[in-house]
Amino acid sequence: MPIDNWLGALPQPDHSATDSDLLCLAECGSPFLTDACVSNQIERLSGHLDARHKEVRRQVIAYSLYTRQVDAMLQSGPRAFCGGRCPTPPAGCCNYNHYVVMNITDVMNSQNSPTALHMAHTIGLLQQQQSGHNGAGRTMSLRYCSLLAEDGCTLRLVKSPRCAHYMYDALKQSILEESAGAAKLFLAAIKRVESSTISSPDSFASQTVIDEGALLFLPHQGQA
Numbered sequence: 116m117p118i119d120n121w122l123g124a125l126p127q128p129d130h131s132a133t134d135s136d137l138l139c140l141a142e143c144g145s146p147f148l149t150d151a152c153v154s155n156q157i158e159r160l161s162g163h164l165d166a167r168h169k170e171v172r173r174q175v176i177a178y179s180l181y182t183r184q185v186d187a188m189l190q191s192g193p194r195a196f197c198g199g200r201c202p203t204p205p206a207g208c209c210n211y212n213h214y215v216v217m218n219i220t221d222v223m224n225s226q227n228s229p230t231a232l233h234m235a236h237t238i239g240l241l242q243q244q245q246s247g248h249n250g251a252g253r254t255m256s257l258r259y260c261s262l263l264a265e266d267g268c269t270l271r272l273v274k275s276p277r278c279a280h281y282m283y284d285a286l287k288q289s290i291l292e293e294s295a296g297a298a299k300l301f302l303a304a305i306k307r308v309e310s311s312t313i314s315s316p317d318s319f320a321s322q323t324v325i326d327e328g329a330l331l332f333l334p335h336q337g338q339a
C-alpha cells in the first residue's frame with residue numbers, strides 16, 4: 116500500500132516523543148482506520164518529525180490521520196467517478212499548485228496563528244518528500260500542478276486542505292443522488308473546509324466530515 120510504503124521509508128532520527136504521541140493521539144477516534152494502521156502512522160511520523168515542537172508535531176500527525184480517512188472515503192467510490200467521468204481531463208481540478216497549504220489569501224490573513232503557519236511549513240516538507248517517493252519511476256505531467264504525474268497525484272497522505280476536500284459540482288451531484296439526499300451535511304462540511312481561509316489548526320479539518328462520511332461510506336467498505 117503506497118501510504119505505508121512511504122511511512123516505512125521515512126528517516127527516523129528521534130523516537131523520544133513516540134510513546135507520549137501514541138498516548139495522546141491513538142485514542143482520538145479514526146473510524147476509517149484500523150488500530151494497527153493508526154499506531155504505525157503515529158510512530159513513523161513521530162520518529163520523523165522534530166521532537167522539540169510537540170504541538171505542531173501532534174497537529175500534523177492528527178491532520179495526517181484525518182486526511183487518510185478522507186482518502187479512504189474517496190477510494191470507496193468518488194475517485195473512480197473522477198477517473199471515468201472527469202469533464203476536464205487530463206488534469207481536471209489539478210490545474211494549478213493547489214497543494215500549497217497557505218495560498219496568498221491565507222497568508223494575508225492577519226489572524227494566522229503561529230501554529231498554523233508552522234503546520235503549513237511542516238506539511239510542505241512532508242509533501243515534497245512524499246511526492247519524490249511516490250513519483251519515482253512515474254512520468255510527471257510538467258504542466259498543471261507540479262506534483263501531478265501523468266497517471267495521477269503523487270500525494271496521498273499530506274494533501275493540502277483544498278486538495279483533500281475539493282469536489283467538482285458533477286461529483287457532488289452524483290454523491291447526493293446516489294445517497295438519495297443523505298450526503299447533504301457531508302458535502303456542506305467538505306465545502307466548508309475546502310473554501311476556508313487557513314488561519315488556525317481548526318481550519319485544516321472537520322469532525323463533521325468524518326462523522327457524516329462514516330454514515331455514508333462505512334457500511335460499504337472495510338477499514339483501510
Ligand code: SF4
Pocket residue numbers: 208209210211212213214260261262263264267268269270274278
Ligand atoms: S497536489 Fe495532487 S490533488 Fe493537489 S492539485 Fe496537485 S496533483 Fe492535484
